[in-house]
Amino acid sequence: xxxxxxxxxxxxxxxxxxxxxxxxxxxxxxxxxxxxxxxxxxxxxxxxxxxxxxxxxxxxxxxxxxxxxxxxxxxxxxxxxxxxxxxxxxxxxxxxxxxxxxxxxxxxxxxxxxxxxxxxxxxxxxxxxxxxxxxxxxxxxxxxxxxxxxxxxxxxxxxxxxxxxxxxxxxxxxxxxxxxxxxxxxx
Numbered sequence: 696x697x698x699x700x701x702x703x704x705x706x707x708x709x710x711x712x713x714x715x716x717x718x719x720x721x722x723x724x725x726x727x728x729x730x731x732x733x734x735x736x737x738x739x740x741x742x743x744x745x746x747x748x749x750x751x752x753x754x755x756x757x758x759x760x761x762x763x764x765x766x767x768x769x770x771x772x773x774x775x776x777x778x779x780x781x782x783x784x785x786x787x788x789x790x791x792x793x794x795x796x797x798x799x800x801x802x803x804x805x806x807x808x809x810x811x812x813x814x815x816x817x818x819x820x821x822x823x824x825x826x827x828x829x830x831x832x833x834x835x836x837x838x839x840x841x842x843x844x845x846x847x848x849x850x851x852x853x854x855x856x857x858x859x860x861x862x863x864x865x866x867x868x869x870x871x872x873x874x875x876x877x878x879x880x881x882x
Contacts, residue, residue, distance in 0.1 A: 736841040736854075738862050743843070747801065747830040750816040755799065755828050758860065764881045765797045766874070767845075767854040769832065771804040772815060774850035780869050781819065784827040787878065795882055800825075801832040803847070810834075857881045 734743040746756040757765065766787065770777035784798030802811045802819060811831040819829050838844030845852065848867050855864035855877040864877035 736838070736843075736845045736862065738865055740862055741860050742854075742856055742862050745836070747832060748813070748816075749831075750813075750820045750825075750829045752813060755830055757856075760797045761860050762858050763795060763797045764791075764858055764878055765799070765856040766878060767856070768798065768800045769836075769845060769847050769850070769852040769854070770800055770802055771808075771850045772802060772806045772811075772819065773804060773808060776869050777851045780851065780871075781823040782825070783871065785825060787875075788827060791878060791882065796878060797828075799828045799830060801830045801836070803832045803834060803836065803850075855881065 734741045736742055742757060744756060744758040746754050749755045766784070768777075768780070768784065770781075772778075781800070784800060787796055787798050800819070802815060805811055805815045810833055813831070816829050816831055819825070836844045837847045839846055839848070845854065846865070851869055853864070853866045853869065853874050854862060855874065857863050858881060863881055864874070866873065
């Protein structure tokens with residue numbers, strides 16, 4: 696499957712996807728994270744970059760959103776609360792502006808607990824009339840130690856990343872007020 700190629704990027708560890716030898720240097724892009732030697736998925740750290748396919752079968756990379764507050768919504772299609780909040784990303788974008796905030800849903804399981812495919816992504820987007828990105832994740836993104844993956848112990852798991860690509864908030868479950876506060880603290 697083509698999407699496995701993009702999961703491999705996540706599994707390769709915490710080396711940034713942009714190197715000083717590539718044409719995309721910090722001078723050309725303005726991204727200070729090109730020099731990160733270490734990363735992890737814990738609050739206070741620079742998250743490791745990942746690239747996954749979105750609902751349009753296009754690659755979506757975390758580091759491409761440097762300079763915006765990023766909300767990662769790790770969800771499963773079988774999760775009732777995940778379904779209930781599926782449109783919250785649209786509300787956040789409307790309230791805070793697409794120039795300031797990126798909301799991305801990363802689906803881990805389909806309705807039967809199986810891996811996500813393009814049909815699942817399309818179903819999620821059409822069911823909830825979404826314009827935000829929805830990505831095909833996998834259980835390979837989960838690491839209870841948070842070094843090589845995210846500490847996902849319940850659904851949804853919300854992660855807020857600052858404009859400087861630092862994880863500033865993580866929560867297991869959904870609390871709109873605290874998620875909004877975490878976004879506002881980073882604007």
